[in-house]
Amino acid sequence: MDLDLRKIRYFVAVAELLHFGRAAEQLHIAQPVLSRQIRALEKDLGADLFVRDSHGVTLTDAGRQLLDDARQLLATADGTRRRVVQAARGRRRLVVGFRAGVVVTAALRAFAATHPDVEASARRVEWDDQERLVLDGSVDIAYVRRPVREDGLELRPLYSEPRVAMLPGEHRLAGKPEISLTDLDGERWLRYNDPLPGDLPLRTIEEKFECVAAGTGITLVPHSVAEQYSRPDIAYVPVCDADPDRVLLAWAAGRRSPLVAAFAEAAAGVAVPG
Known part of the structure; x- marks a missing residue:
């Protein structure tokens, strides 16, 4: 049984909104059509994806599993489509993602x-889209920082660097x-992801700079960020036990691209020592 990507896209819309009406509006289709497509997908998979009752719509265990897998599946499909279009146009290009610092x-x-003969360019990525932009083909290869969601990615460690307050x-x-x-005990922390209670x-x-300068909280950043970003209202202090x-370098798992492989070798050859 082959998965229908259109049905998967419909499923993701409903799963994220937990509302068939709003999902149908977002997808620009009629709600009865959307409902039929979801039921057809459930029949294809042999599993109920949603609980529908008077209280609304919730995901079943099978639905939650499919949502976890569907985002990567759709991103990979988008990346394949993007690369095929570029190849059809005869363009040889490489987009390299990079994190701040x-x-x-x-x-x-x-x-x-x-x-x-290859048009190579760089694009800034953030902690919350570094994996998605690789999987959907927006960037071909990216310098990412841990933590990284590894599903669907090939990862090559490059170097490590100290962090400063x-x-x-x-x-x-x-x-x-x-x-x-x-x-730093008792300080209020600013975090990108998985904030603890009381964290922002x-x-x-750039958001970190503004919050720290205003006295809202403190954070740790890589040493390279401290070297590149200097402000008179910000101080950096080495933290000996951080x-x-x-x-790391990240690219789509299973992708056999000579250009990606060549860039990975070039990056490894000039990587900052750990």
Whole structure:
């Protein structure tokens, strides 16, 4: 039995909104059509995906499993379509993703020296889209930072680097040559993902700067971020016992691309020592 990607897209819309009417509106189809497609998918899979009752719509265990897998499946399909279109147009190009603090210039130059006919460019990625942009083909290969959702990805460790505390310029610890994590007990933390109770979730490094400078909280950042971003109202202090930040290369698992392989080799050849 082959999965129908159109039905999978319909399923994801309902699963994310948990409302057939709003999902139908988002998909620009009639609600009865959407309901029939979902029931057809359930028949294809031999499993109920939703519980439908007077209280609304909820996912079954099978539905939750399909949602976990469906996002990667759709992203991979989108990436395949994107690459096929580019090949049909005769374009040889490589898009390299990178996180804040990572410098890709040396790797791009090394790659360009052996592939002068390839249009290579760089695109910034964030912690919450670094995997998706690789899987859907928006970037061909990316420098990512842990934590990384590994499903569907090939990963190659490149290097690690120390992390430093990002503090308001007037913070009590600003100007110290070095501190430990215990020195930061009682501080309010700013985190990208999986915030603890009382923490503030953020998305970009720029949001971190604004919150830290305003005294809203503190955070840890890779040393390379501290080197690249300097502000008079921000102080960076080395933290002797903080876990290092790890940088890896990521590309779609199973993809056999000579260009991706060539860039990975170029990047490894100029990687910052751990």
